[in-house]
Amino acid sequence: MASDLILDDRTRAWQTRAREFARERIRPGALEREWIQDPNERMPWDIIEAGSRAGFRTMGVPPRYGGPDPELSPLAAALVIEEFAAADPGVASSFNHVVKEIRQIARAGTEEQKEAFFAEFLADDRYLTGTAMTEPGHGSDRWLQPDGFHFDTTAVRDGEDWVINGRKHCITSGNEAGLLLVQATTDTSKEYPEATTVFMVRRNTPGLRRGVVHDKLGLRLVNNTEVIFDNCRVPHSQVLGEVNKGISNVSGFMHDNDLLSLGMKLGIARAAYETALDHAKNRVQGNTPIIAHQAVGLKLAEMAAHVEMIRSQMYRLAAMLEGREVFDPMFMELATWQSVESVFHVATLGVHVCGCRGVWLDHPAQKHLRDALVYFPNDGNHTTHLLVAHRMMMNDCR
Ligand SMILES: Cc1cc2nc3c(=O)[nH]c(=O)nc-3n(C[C@H](O)[C@H](O)[C@H](O)COP(=O)(O)OP(=O)(O)OC[C@H]3O[C@@H](n4cnc5c(N)ncnc54)[C@H](O)[C@@H]3O)c2cc1C
Numbered sequence: 001m002a003s004d005l006i007l008d009d010r011t012r013a014w015q016t017r018a019r020e021f022a023r024e025r026i027r028p029g030a031l032e033r034e035w036i037q038d039p040n041e042r043m044p045w046d047i048i049e050a051g052s053r054a055g056f057r058t059m060g061v062p063p064r065y066g067g068p069d070p071e072l073s074p075l076a077a078a079l080v081i082e083e084f085a086a087a088d089p090g091v092a093s094s095f096n097h098v099v100k101e102i103r104q105i106a107r108a109g110t111e112e113q114k115e116a117f118f119a120e121f122l123a124d125d126r127y128l129t130g131t132a133m134t135e136p137g138h139g140s141d142r143w144l145q146p147d148g149f150h151f152d153t154t155a156v157r158d159g160e161d162w163v164i165n166g167r168k169h170c171i172t173s174g175n176e177a178g179l180l181l182v183q184a185t186t187d188t189s190k191e192y193p194e195a196t197t198v199f200m201v202r203r204n205t206p207g208l209r210r211g212v213v214h215d216k217l218g219l220r221l222v223n224n225t226e227v228i229f230d231n232c233r234v235p236h237s238q239v240l241g242e243v244n245k246g247i248s249n250v251s252g253f254m255h256d257n258d259l260l261s262l263g264m265k266l267g268i269a270r271a272a273y274e275t276a277l278d279h280a281k282n283r284v285q286g287n288t289p290i291i292a293h294q295a296v297g298l299k300l301a302e303m304a305a306h307v308e309m310i311r312s313q314m315y316r317l318a319a320m321l322e323g324r325e326v327f328d329p330m331f332m333e334l335a336t337w338q339s340v341e342s343v344f345h346v347a348t349l350g351v352h353v354c355g356c357r358g359v360w361l362d363h364p365a366q367k368h369l370r371d372a373l374v375y376f377p378n379d380g381n382h383t384t385h386l387l388v389a390h391r392m393m394m395n396d397c398r
Contacts, residue, residue, distance in 0.1 A: 022087035052125035065118035075318035078263035085267025090221025130177035174225035207232030218374035272368035347372035
């Protein structure tokens, strides 16, 4: 689409490189690959490795630990994720997670933790990371924090170790990640977040088991899985941040999450719009390309308006996180909610514009709709963000 802010040279360079990589390496064959039935076979390791060699897997590593110098800005990260998501949001999701989890470790880790982690992370082109919060019994609870809530997964101190027991599910890259940031309850007498500690749990830790893969409708090129902790023993040195205050370093994580998630939704919406525009220019009905019919043109204009709305929200949140605008937590909640409405609406209109072809499994329009749909339960649930915004309004009234 035409609009783009005037970006500085470094940010523009990230965007351009990501666009080229997405066009050459991610988009070709993505649609066909989605229908490989075995999730392990479907996993696009070739793209992850190529993206790693091109510097995208490690782009969030601070310069001091071997990452790009100068450090990647939040806006540049979001623009890379937008480009990847426009080609395939499943692939984008693996890179998106790595960026935000790396930034959490950079913010909250000790010097020893950072040196050890970044060395092993840089050395392996397949090293992914994940965040394990959601449990079968607690999804939206993590966001809405009802009275008495804490995670069922517990970690109990035993000498120099912690012993973790419980089950997480729906965890992005849960089966593949070399490192998981696991939220567990360490003080059952308290409520979330004070009850909670974050642990760095490596893939080969005894007692960590990977469970079922939740085969899903969209974002099919990334796996979401169960992760089971069965007397999983983790040394105290792997606590990220402080015990029972682990969550205090997660607020920055959620800011990164919400910005990159806007990049994901922008990429999907942009791709849906471009697919529909291309179809409308080439499909002839009523003796003219259908783009000339006002009924189709109005749909395309509406789609473009929603794409621009998500783009504006992404740039604005990036400005807040880079300190160029005052941070407004309510804006973050509202933008997260609105962008889900927008991406779903854009993808739905895209299917309308593409007619019967739009629902054929070899056509991208249906893929965009499936990918958009996944955002209703993603990031803590769509409605949850309005509920949190409502709470903020009520607090302002008190
Ligand atoms: C693609 C994808 C990737 C994900 N990746 C991760 C990940 O990497 N790590 C991770 O930890 N989690 C991940 N999740 C999980 C995600 O954060 C959860 O799906 C989310 O928290 C919602 O939880 P739930 O699905 O259990 O829904 P539920 O909490 O069961 O909600 C169901 C419905 O009830 C409503 N509801 C629930 N509670 C209330 C209430 N108190 N008041 C009013 N309405 C309510 C919700 O709005 C929703 O409409 C991922 C999810 C998806 C879809």
